[in-house]
Amino acid sequence: MASAPIADLSYRDYDGPLAPPTYRWWVIAKTTFRNSIRRKGLWWLLLFSGMYYFVMLAILFFVDQFAANARDGEQMFNAFIGRITWKTEFLHGWSTAQMWFLLITLLIGAGAIANDNRANALLVYLSKPCDKRDYLMGKWVGLFLTLLLLMSIPIALFFAYAGLSYSEYGFFSQDRTVILRLLVMMPLGAAFYASLMIGVSSLFNQGRMAGAAMAAVYFLTAFFTKLMEGAWTVMQVDEGARRDLSPIKNLVANLYYASIDGLQIGMAKGVLGTDGSPPFGIQPRRGEGMQFVPAPDLATVLAIMAAISALALWVAWKRIRAVEVVK
Amino acid sequence: MPVAEIRSLTVRYGTLTALDALTVDIPEGCVGVLGPNGAGKTTLIKTLLGFLDADAGGGTALGLDIALQGREIRQRVGLMPEQDCHIPGMSAVQYVAYAGELAGMPSEQAMRRAHEVLEYCGLGEARYRNVETYSTGMKQRIKLAQALVHGPRLLLLDEPTNGLDPAGREEMLELIRSISHGKNVNVVVSSHLLPDVERICDHAVVLVRGTLRAEGPIRELKKIEGQPVDVELKEASGAFVNAALSGGAQLLSSKGFSYRFQAPGTPDEVLRSLFQAAQATGAQIRGFAVAERSLEDAFLEAIHG
Numbered sequence: 329m330a331s332a333p334i335a336d337l338s339y340r341d342y343d344g345p346l347a348p349p350t351y352r353w354w355v356i357a358k359t360t361f362r363n364s365i366r367r368k369g370l371w372w373l374l375l376f377s378g379m380y381y382f383v384m385l386a387i388l389f390f391v392d393q394f395a396a397n398a399r400d401g402e403q404m405f406n407a408f409i410g411r412i413t414w415k416t417e418f419l420h421g422w423s424t425a426q427m428w429f430l431l432i433t434l435l436i437g438a439g440a441i442a443n444d445n446r447a448n449a450l451l452v453y454l455s456k457p458c459d460k461r462d463y464l465m466g467k468w469v470g471l472f473l474t475l476l477l478l479m480s481i482p483i484a485l486f487f488a489y490a491g492l493s494y495s496e497y498g499f500f501s502q503d504r505t506v507i508l509r510l511l512v513m514m515p516l517g518a519a520f521y522a523s524l525m526i527g528v529s530s531l532f533n534q535g536r537m538a539g540a541a542m543a544a545v546y547f548l549t550a551f552f553t554k555l556m557e558g559a560w561t562v563m564q565v566d567e568g569a570r571r572d573l574s575p576i577k578n579l580v581a582n583l584y585y586a587s588i589d590g591l592q593i594g595m596a597k598g599v600l601g602t603d604g605s606p607p608f609g610i611q612p613r614r615g616e617g618m619q620f621v622p623a624p625d626l627a628t629v630l631a632i633m634a635a636i637s638a639l640a641l642w643v644a645w646k647r648i649r650a651v652e653v654v655k
Numbered sequence: 656m657p658v659a660e661i662r663s664l665t666v667r668y669g670t671l672t673a674l675d676a677l678t679v680d681i682p683e684g685c686v687g688v689l690g691p692n693g694a695g696k697t698t699l700i701k702t703l704l705g706f707l708d709a710d711a712g713g714g715t716a717l718g719l720d721i722a723l724q725g726r727e728i729r730q731r732v733g734l735m736p737e738q739d740c741h742i743p744g745m746s747a748v749q750y751v752a753y754a755g756e757l758a759g760m761p762s763e764q765a766m767r768r769a770h771e772v773l774e775y776c777g778l779g780e781a782r783y784r785n786v787e788t789y790s791t792g793m794k795q796r797i798k799l800a801q802a803l804v805h806g807p808r809l810l811l812l813d814e815p816t817n818g819l820d821p822a823g824r825e826e827m828l829e830l831i832r833s834i835s836h837g838k839n840v841n842v843v844v845s846s847h848l849l850p851d852v853e854r855i856c857d858h859a860v861v862l863v864r865g866t867l868r869a870e871g872p873i874r875e876l877k878k879i880e881g882q883p884v885d886v887e888l889k890e891a892s893g894a895f896v897n898a899a900l901s902g903g904a905q906l907l908s909s910k911g912f913s914y915r916f917q918a919p920g921t922p923d924e925v926l927r928s929l930f931q932a933a934q935a936t937g938a939q940i941r942g943f944a945v946a947e948r949s950l951e952d953a954f955l956e957a958i959h960g
Contacts, residue, residue, distance in 0.1 A: 339775050339838050342768055342806025346759035349726040355756045363744060439743065447787075448740035452801060455704060455734035456757035457726040 349457030356458070356466020357473065364436040364474040373435065377428030378482025380421040385489055392493070409497040414490065415506050416605045418483065422513065422596045425482070426589045429521060430546050432478055437471045437525035438542065439535025441644060446533045450648065460648045464641070468526050475518035483510060503601070513599040517592050520633050524588065527640025530647040549587030556584040560621055584621045591633055598626030657682050658809050658841045659703060663712030666698055666865075673698040675865040676712065681843060685835035687852030687873075688845040689954055690862035696845040697737065699862070700811050704729055717808055730759055733802030737813040737845075739794050741786040747773055748782040751800050758805035768804050776800040776830065792823035799830065803840075810834065810842045816851050824851070831855050853950040861957040869957035876957075877947040883907055883917035884925050887942035888933075898932035915946055 364370070375382075395405035444450055453463050487510070490499050503509075525542060532538040559580045585594040597603060604620035659681040666674040674695045688696045701707045703716045705725020714721050716728045742750050748769050755765030773782045776796045781789070786797060795815065802810055815831060816824045832855045835842035846852050852859060852873075859876055861869040869876060888895065891912055900906060904918035904925070918925045922945050933940050 339803075339834060339840075340771065341839050342760075342764075342804075344764045344768075344806075345761060346730060346805065347761070349730045349759060352757060352759075355753075359753055359756075443743040447743040448736070448738050449742045451734075451736045451738065451740040452742060452754060453757065454706065455729060455736065455802075456754065457730040457759065458757055459726070 351462075352456070352458040353462040353466035353469065356453070356463060357469035360440065360467055360470020361473050364470065365477070367435060370432060370435055370478070373428055373432045374478050374481060377425040377432065377478070378421075378485070379428075380424045381482045381486040384417060384421070385486060388490070388493070406497075409494060413502065413602065413605050414499050415503050415509065415600045416602050418486075418506070418510060418513075419593075419596055419600050419602055419604055421483065421486065422517070423593050425479075426592055427550075429475070429479065429517070429592075430543070430588070433471075433475060433521045433525050434539040434542060436474055437522065438529055438539030440467050440471055440526060441529040441648070442532040442535045442538040445530075460645070464526070464644055464648060468522055468641070471525060472515075472518050472522040475521055476515055479514050479518055483514065506600070509600050513596050516595055516599065516630070516633070520588075520592065520595075520637055523637035523640045527643045530644035546588050550589040553584055553587040553590040556580050556586075556590075557621065560584060564619060581621050582624065585624050585629065591629060591636075594624040594629045595626070595633060597623035598629055659714060659716045659843075661699070661712070661714035664699075664702065664709055664714055665711040666695075666702055666707055667710045673865050674702065677862070677865060677867055678712075679860055679867050679870060681860065682858055683841050684858055685832070685842045685844065685856045687856035687859045688843060688862065689847065689849065689852060689859055691847060691958065693864070694862040695865040696847075696862060697813055698865070700734070700813055700843070700845055703811065704732065704734060730805070731808050733805070733807035733810045735795075735798045735802045735810070735812045735815055737817060739791075739798075741794070741797065743787065745786060746783050747778055747786055747789075747797055747800075750786055750797065751804050754801035755804040760805055765804065768806075769800075772800045772803045773797075776803070777826065791818045792820070792827075795819060795823070795827060796830075799827075803834070808839075808841060810840055812842060812844045814846055814848075815844060816846070816848060828855055849950045849954055859950070861954060863958045869953070873950060874947075876953045877950060879946055879948055881917050882922055882925075883915050883946040884922060884929070885942070885944050885946045886914050886916060886929055886940060888912045888914070889939040889941050892936060892938040894936035895932055895938035898936050899929055902928045902932055904928065912941070 391405065391408055395401035395408075398404065444453075450463070454460070458466075487507070500506075525538075528542045528545070529535070529538040532541065560577070563577055563580065584590055601623075603622045657680040661677055661679045661681075664674050664677045665672065677695070677699070688699060690696050698707065702709060703714075703721055705721060705728060709722060717731050719728045719731075721728065742753060745753065748766070751769035751773060752762070752765040755768055756762055760768065770779075770782065773779055776799050778793060778796050778800060781793060786794070789797065795818070799812075799815070802812075812831065816827050819827055828851055831842060831844065834840050835855065842855075844852060844856060856873060859870065859873050860867065889912070896906060896909075896914060899914075899916055899918075902918070904916040907915040907917055909915070916925070916929065918928060920928075926943060929943070930940065932938075
């Protein structure tokens with residue numbers, strides 16, 4: 329019996345098509361996106377990131393069902409729905425999902441450049457008709473598209489359900505621009521996370537180290553935000569009983585946004601055009617009439633986010649080198 | 656037509672001059688770039704690919720300007736770097752297909768071709784394994800596969816046998832020899848391992864401290880000045896030696912039954928006169944060859960001037 333393989337294993341020249349050596353970033357972006365969405369843990373994180381919307385949908389569904397079967401159900405339902413400010417529900421959903429967005433970003437983005445640094449992958453990329461602009465842009469776009477997709481899935485589900493079910497209860501008429509606002513908010517949030525993660529990832533040779541660094545920055549600054557939120561609440565309760573706290577309140581209101589989490593929430597407030605309100609419009613008894621931390625100046629928040637993103641991308645740009653040059 | 660033409664190329668890293676007004680033509684076929692560590696071999700490869708900017712001079716690779724057409728050059732060239740490198744988190748076939756797509760191949764073609772080159776490089780059985788689990792020898796092979804996937808006209812191999820055991824080295828050299836002969840692929844091998852270059856290359860370029868010390872077909876580099884000849888007899892014969900000397904030849908060395916003579920005239924004329932000497936003295940010639948030195952000797956002579 330012949331021992332030679334059935335297949336022809338000799339070298340054959342490739343004479344097929346080759347695309348012009350431009351727009352290689354799109355190949356990198358597609359592959360980054362494809363590899364990211366294959367991660368199994370990602371879909372669990374997505375589920376958690378949309379928890380607010382899913383709980384909201386469940387409550388709306390049960391209230392709907394309950395009202396349909398109860399006496400005075402219609403009146404009760406109208407009162408319940410009437411209290412809801414739809415765009416603030418999107419703000420709550422966005423705010424509560426921030427930590428999950430961070431975890432998603434870490435899962436798909438921490439190793440984006442760090443793991444390539446470890447594996448000397450840059451040599452592979454740059455030995456093809458790519459330059460570091462393609463590489464950086466491809467990585468960023470791949471991460472951005474993945475984050476955008478994952479951020480938009482719960483919002484789109486909630487929007488579709490609420491839009492179809494409650495259009496006559498003011499879902500669209502409360503603010504006709506809400507869809508446009510959401511379409512601005514999501515890419516801005518995704519772009520900010522993508523830029524930060526790419527910058528941090530480029531500083532390390534291991535994805536887990538980059539992830540730890542990014543998480544440390546996030547949680548330390550988020551802790552500060554929570555402190556400011558606590559201070560704000562205390563000042564709300566004590567206002568009037570003591571001296572005038574306005575200057576301190578203003579300072580606390582601004583410092584509340586001095587974190588990754590805070591910037592994302594501030595941006596969302598500015599874009600959605602709301603300071604926030606209690607979920608379902610139900611005021612807690614103790615804090616009746618309580619104000620939420622007012623929305624910051626959108627232009628300022630966007631400028632800060634843009635500056636931080638630009639800094640992160642500049643760091644990545646400096647770290648990506650075609651060859652190690654020993655001087 | 657040369658695959659690369661370098662003209663007065665100077666490349667500096669700060670105050671260190673890695674290539675110093677280098678002018679050389681890299682011909683078609685399999686060419687070895689030789690030199691001690693720090694000679695500028697890797698710098699030459701990196702400059703050809705457009706990774707480094709020249710401080711002076713320039714050149715072309717595959718007819719494309721190295722200063723202006725880096726992308727076009729890299730699309731037609733395959734690089735097998737010296738260091739371990741791969742795209743993390745991918746199986747071999749995904750990695751090689753991705754390398755093909757980066758070079759501009761449509762994704763279906765890249766995937767088909769990835770299977771082909773992995774088979775060719777001897778990784779067919781392991782193609783679905785994550786590259787990070789590969790041994791050193793397999794990593795060398797996959798570097799070659801990713802460099803070959805898009806069908807480059809020129810393959811640049813930087814120390815291709817680094818870290819390989821003797822069997823792996825043999826296989827790698829055989830693979831490179833096979834690619835570089837009759838496959839329409841020109842190969843430039845940068846190495847400081849002279850036996851490797853001697854085995855697979857037809858042509859050599861010797862660099863020392865960024866300057867060209869010698870170049871040409873390996874056969875020519877190994878030639879000894881005056882073209883002496885080695886004669887092997889069945890048994891030692893003083894009469895034969897005397898006859899050869901009286902015929903105008905000069906005995907350069909003798910070892911056992913082998914003698915090295917140098918004589919005026921072409922090797923054919925020398926052969927004829929030595930046969931006449933053997934006939935006259937009854938000596939029996941068992942072997943005859945134009946004497947040549949090892950590539951190592953040629954290299955040492957080149958680097959020491």
